[in-house]
Amino acid sequence: MNKYTDVMKNLFLPVFLLAGSLFASCTTAVFKPAPSANPWDDNYLSVAKMEDYRQWGTYNVHDPSCRKLGDYYYMYSTDAIFGENRREAQEKGVPLGYIQMRRSKDLVHWEFLGWAFPEIPGEAVEWVQTHAGGQGATNIWAPYIIPYKDKYRLYYCVSAFGRKTSYIGLAESASPEGPWTQVGCVVRTDDSTAMNAIDPSVIVDDATGKWWMHYGSFFGGLYCVELNPETGLTVNEGDLGHLTARRAHYWKDNLEAPEIIYHPGLKQYYLFTSYDPLMTTYNLRVSRSEAAEGPFTDYFGKAVKDTTNNFPILTAPYRFENHPGWAGTAHCGVFSDGEGNYYLAHQGRLSPQNQLMVLHLRQLFFTPEGWPVVSPERYAGTPSRRFTEADLAGEWEIIRVQEPRYERQLEAGQILWGEGELKEEEWNLSSRFHLLKDGTCNGEMVDVEGKFVLASGKWSFLTENHLLMLDLGTEKIENLIIFAGHDWENETETILFTGLDSRGRSVWGKRIE
Template structure:
């Protein structure tokens, strides 16, 4: 990691200053958490009917793709709806279609625009149903938006659940809001192929100008195929691409949802992926490469196309105090505000039933070693500010984000019916830690075996870089990024931190007193 440390000596501040003009203001008074109402309720049962669709700004979000296009952030997502009733929608004249569209100017208040397509493209339906005994192709999954010259390209996939019978297609428009013209198929797969044509993510290589599409799922792993920049379609007809990432037991250990971005200051391509079942222990991992098409390596330098599980782990099911908690926190979109600030969007399923799908947007930071880390709390437009060591003195809730320890029985990479609630050692629960004025700290923390242990230690704060260092029971956790944020569980503005421990697991914190 030395090369990244050297890079960050010169690039640290512009990389760290995400989600606004960081440290834009400074006050002499010691900071204390202050009351601030949440922008919306997490439970949306009151607006879950088909005719309520215009109120689904942050609701019914699943598999999002997001990008700032002009004055707005545009978001496109799988047409997954809680309590969907197509008969009722038709009777009430609701324009229920496929690929949900939203837009926002501030990443907090979202306007539901409706659906991109009036129907599933016929070519996709024919391919899937003719290769899946007449089944599948009932909605559109995992769209991806990318601009090209004066057009906007919207990639999407149609599939049959639990099979490799899938189709990735492309539509274009001169406006992010459509109307969309179908341009054709990118990749299509069936039971005879090693890969599964779902979850597209597209990027142009900054050095070569080549376009690459990452795609795939637990069926054989993730693949990358070269596209023709001029058409947006595959460069070589019939090409499925090369293997990028996989897990050892793909029938049980789910891997899907690649999301590829480029960081211009770090000159690295980051591949975000999702592990495990989408309704429960869904979690986000990340790897990186010098090239858009890979190969990608993880926190420990291991190749992600090997069969070992990879780290860092950025998000996973979690529960702070005063809330029922969130499951399914993965299948992410990663994007910038075009000013060097990065964000992550993903679904969160409201526990304990894990059926309501709520949009989560988190600020994304990069550590001095060049690894992305996500905010422990959802973004709510909190103004950035500078903090002193004195501001950090107080009581904190902390979470160590870990992979689930409970072994489930899965089908097609997903949970079996009736197992939709989280079990013991699947929850990342918060504990308490106190930072004292004299530089000591004490409290409780979850260890590597999911045990709650008493800990004592010391802490320090690098004021200019806004990094917290803690030494707990001789375990050093360094370079925790300190920033201002919103505490959704307590409806306050407070101080947050995020970072990685030596095992490549996220460590989250928020000051509560």
């Protein structure tokens, strides 16, 4: 038993109470799924015109950063818009561009507030275009919000696609809604540097109070640099920091979008990162460290600054029954509600074309081994409740979330033009599996090679801790976290589970009729 298991054993009930309030209510009747309409449609073509922007509450969301500030959750994201038409926007007086802003009180219904800046900061434009032959600096990417004393800091990046010519800047405001005052440059890179100044995420060391910014991309990997808490800029001007994560064939095997959080109960820092092309097989990984600045290790104890692909894998393209499926499921923002419940937000691209970008916001839990896992379904405000073994008996859809197996030709870590749809072997598909009342189980299951096979065995439910255990003979999948949630594909409330197998791959399930 390792030290993380010991910690979780000591904190087991508190952690699960925090990570989803699983024991908020109690019932003795057998659970029956109740029909419940989805909060919104996944296809937003009807409100995709430039003048429809006030209806983009959960639409055109890309690279979200979210935090609860006062009475609202505020979300900031890259200005990526389906069917963007700047001429049409200008003609109709739509203030298009420069960091989208949203807010919500319940994490389900989102109000589109507009854009943070009236223009791309001139210093960023000058740096990028001067060092990229006049190219780039056409929009603002990957903002990150963090409060400091009586003001709010908004980090952002401006870049030229496929180049290391990039700029991370900082703006401040007395309100989460602005107006924003430009403070200056945090880090900037060009073709002479190893790293790429995009995708900032900031963490405050719980013990020392030091500020650290994680950033970077496939160019040279991810880096971490110390910030001055008083200024929000680097402690040492021109400092670009130290390496924290990288992949071997970086030009092809994309790595980007670091997101760093701290879990006070587990006393661990978690570094979420995104692999592969953002429009198709984008998938989410996570590593952890006892220090805000690293070093970080993965599920198997491997250092993520080496060039081995790392696990766990939390999300990847997936398709449940009765839905065309989701691609591009990465570049996340992770946050808590201040009461110990954690959430993860990311883009989801509606298949098959993968052009429409819809907000995916999922509950996030921690396994008994101290690893984060996410809900297989998007959060829709479903009340938490307690379940019994009898509730779990029945038919389930199960997805084994695994890494992409199709080898694509990529440029700068992204797909080539015309390859925006997923190949069939790139999908994580669901299978039907039965938990029988006598404690046995059987059905289809994806094996470790990604093939559908018939499987059977036994199952049990640890009622006190809400953990499902599967013993399939040749494989045991243990500590699957059971909780209540919304079935988006079938528009009903249901029972869900999430967890990891012994190979560090996510296992998702939902109870169906």
